[in-house]
């Protein structure tokens with residue numbers, strides 16, 4: 001492999017109007033290595049890789065690839081030289097099949113007018129075999145798992161001659177197993193000489209897989225290659241460089257006494273993928289839900305929130321029988337949900353931060369004279385949450401879509417917290433969020449439960465789960481297969497219970 005430098009960035013600056021996104025960035029990447037970029041949301045990670053790929057032009061500074069200054073080359077020209085950018089929202093076409101995705105735009109254009117579909121699929125099979133992905137070339141990409149879709153992205157990049165493949169948060173929305181699986185795939189290809197730039201928030205995995213780490217913080221670069229190992233201490237060291245200060249992890253209070261009062265009672269709830277679930281959630285309790293997709297865990301959340309039809313069963317909120325058929329009903333009983341796909345459900349990107357935060361309270365606390373919206377109350381509410389959650393935005397009037405991912409997630413959270421929920425359902429709330437913001441969000445949730453809010457915390461991140469929940473409820477094949485206090489639990493124990501089949 002040698003120590004050959006494949007890419008070098010020198011004195012890169014980038015301004016977006018008034019915003020200084022990058023300040024004098026310098027680093028080199030060795031051929032065949034995995035070079036990770038880490039940093040808080042908004043630190044400049046996507047900006048630097050977009051400059052490397054030729055999507056953005058730097059304000060000044062130099063990018064050298066294989067010894068040549070590529071500053072004047074277009075995105076396409078850099079692609080032809082082997083720089084491939086794979087962005088956060090998988091660049092696959094869901095309604096095309098695997099082969100079509102691999103050959104998209106690459107299949108002989110000039111020679112044949114019509115694409116020879118049979119030959120294309122046969123060739124796709126060869127490509128899949130070569131790069132090690134076991135999927136059917138005729139399968140619709142929509143039907144692949146998220147990790148298979150990400151691998152397909154990478155394979156497409158490799159097939160089209162990628163030498164430097166940039167993965168901008170490829171692990172967002174992947175489970176812990178899938179993350180590891182994807183990183184192994186990347187590692188294997190790096191060993192074959194392909195170079196990767198990897199952007200991710202998962203420090204443990206980053207430390208395991210990277211040959212070098214650059215930290216971006218407020219537009220400046222720092223060396224992340226301090227110390228040895230991948231353990232907890234090492235992660236905290238890296239977290240400190242990322243945050244620019246010590247990061248305190250949030251833990252539940254060991255001596256927390258859960259209220260006897262029942263906030264939510266489910267009796268024999270059946271729905272799609274869910275069979276006769278009985279469950280009580282106490283006031284102020286944080287209950288972790290664990291289970292694969294289709295296990296019933298997410299389905300129970302959706303049924304409680306009125307997004308999935310119940311076939312049978314009863315729900316009581318604070319002792320009162322309720323019949324929640326849709327999210328509007330749920331809001332009446334102060335049941336709120338933060339969805340795992342904030343892009344699809346959580347936020348209206350073109351509306352301002354203020355408007356998004358106010359959305360759930362238009363008919364309640366923001367209602368002014370003559371039933372009109374009380375604008376000054378909305379401003380006050382938004383100001384308040386922007387402070388409490390440390391939401392990084394130019395102002396409360398900025399479009400929510402212009403915020404970085406983690407900050408958008410905070411806006412979603414603010415929107416539901418403004419309701420003072422009785423039950424807050426969090427579906428993978430910290431996905432794609434930097435470590436500092438994650439701990440802030442977890443800390444806030446913890447504080448609010450001390451004031452009586454109950455929480456369902458649905459996540460596949462068991463380390464995070466065990467730090468915060470009072471109880472763990474485990475689902476498999478539509479049944480609750482485990483329900484225990486968070487005492488002497490470990491991720492392994494949870495996995496064992498989850499994977500013991502429910503018979």
Ligand SMILES: Nc1ncnc2c1ncn2[C@@H]1O[C@H](COP(=O)(O)OP(=O)(O)O)[C@@H](O)[C@H]1O
Nearest residue numbers: 016019021040041042043044045046047048404
């Ligand atoms: N196209 C753009 N226009 C204006 N500002 C931008 C644009 N892209 C990024 N920024 C700003 O540049 C900074 C760095 O953003 P980004 O590179 O996306 O961060 P990261 O990927 O580390 O979360 C942020 O302050 C962001 O708001």
Ligand SMILES: [Mg+2]
Nearest residue numbers: 045046047168
């Ligand atoms: Mg980014």
